[in-house]
Amino acid sequence: MAIYLEMPELDKDFPFRILVNDGDILTTPHWHREVELIYVTKGTISLGIDDVPYKLREGEIAFIGGGLIHYVLASPGSERLVYQFDLNYFTAGNKENLDLQKLFAELLPISPYWEKKDETAVRSLLEQMNREMENQETGYQFSLKAELFELITRLLRDIPQQAKQPKKINKLATQDVLEKLDGIFSYVEAHYQEVLTLQTIAEITGYSSFYFTKFFKKNTGKTFLTFLNEYRIDKAKWLLINSDLPVSEIITQTGFESDKTFYRLFKSSMAMAPLEYRSTMKIE
Structure with missing residues (x-):
């Protein structure tokens, strides 16, 4: 896998996955077509999105639109859940003709900048998705899909946009x-x-x-x-x-x-x- 371009191995029938990374795992600058959320479950992590450095604490979330260059520094003692999904799966039949890649690239990328109620709502969805993925009870994929659609809707409706547009949105190709x-x-x-x-x-x-x-x-x-x-x-x-x-x-x-x-x-x-x-x- 190239460091500059990451190609996550997602199920083509349901292109979504959750990874658990401890603080010793760092990721050098890279980008991918998939949307990514990072949810800090323990400690503090340092990361960069589009050349801007951030520090996230337990309970806080980073949202990274497809095509944006990002990295995570080694943060010993921490733990984070990484959610990745391909927007193409969720845009089929989109009659609103929304350019989700562009809209998501314009959102404020970390939850401390959001309204507290919106951070709480997104965190609750991420925790529920992780429980569904861990337990895999009957119908868990239906539940995950429903929660992902709700997540996309919340991001579009509730998360504020950046005043300054991101500099680097890499072209998504076939x-x-x-x-x-x-x-x-x-x-x-x-x-x-x-x-x-x-x-x-x-x-x-x-x-x-x-x-x-x-x-x-x-x-x-x-x-x-x-x-x-x-x-x-x-x-x-x-x-x-x-x-x-x-x-x-x-x-x-x-x-x-x-x-x-x-x-x-x-x-x-x-x-x-x-x-x-x-x-x-x-x-x-």
């Missing part, structure tokens, strides 16, 4: 395109510290350089070089907030051949220097 992209991202994940050329990555995918360029731009909205630079910058941001490595070592570890190029791209991306970013974003 499954075969996602699998092809996953192969590309997996290769980049394994080799981003090396010299990577357009011709090399095109050969890996079995495409000509010309066709690969069109395919990649069509399905990601950016050139491969732009993606590779952004990927390396994302790796650098991860190291800045999750390590004490000097910037010179981070530049080497993320595959940049020139310090000047790294500083230019980083400042263009984040509107601040790397050490300022570390000071601003690192969660103690």
Whole structure:
């Protein structure tokens, strides 16, 4: 599985799952087409959504729309439930023609920003879903589906929107395109510290350089070089907030051949220097 793109293995007939993660499990920056909720059941966790760091305590919830880059730092002594589901299953026959991906990407992402009654209602639904999944009594999938529809309705009606729109909503594609992209991202994940050329990555995918360029731009909205630079910058941001490595070592570890190029791209991306970013974003 590539770190940049995660492809959860969900049941195609009912694309929904719940994971239990303890505080020693961290997830580096990634995105996926599925919607995700994180419910903290013990302790405190530190996470980031769309480059914004947050801290959640027991009983609090994070909501992550499909396509948004996010991560969770190691938080010893904590525990969290992770809920993932594919919106495509729940939008079939949607006569309102709602763009749920866009609407969900605009919601305030953590429950301390919500009304207390709305946080309580969503928490109650998540707990009930977890009980149904654990017990699996007769008809439990019907109950889960009903609760998921109620959850979607509550999110749409009750959760306030952000004043500022998220910066990164990754394009959602068909499954075969996602699998092809996953192969590309997996290769980049394994080799981003090396010299990577357009011709090399095109050969890996079995495409000509010309066709690969069109395919990649069509399905990601950016050139491969732009993606590779952004990927390396994302790796650098991860190291800045999750390590004490000097910037010179981070530049080497993320595959940049020139310090000047790294500083230019980083400042263009984040509107601040790397050490300022570390000071601003690192969660103690």
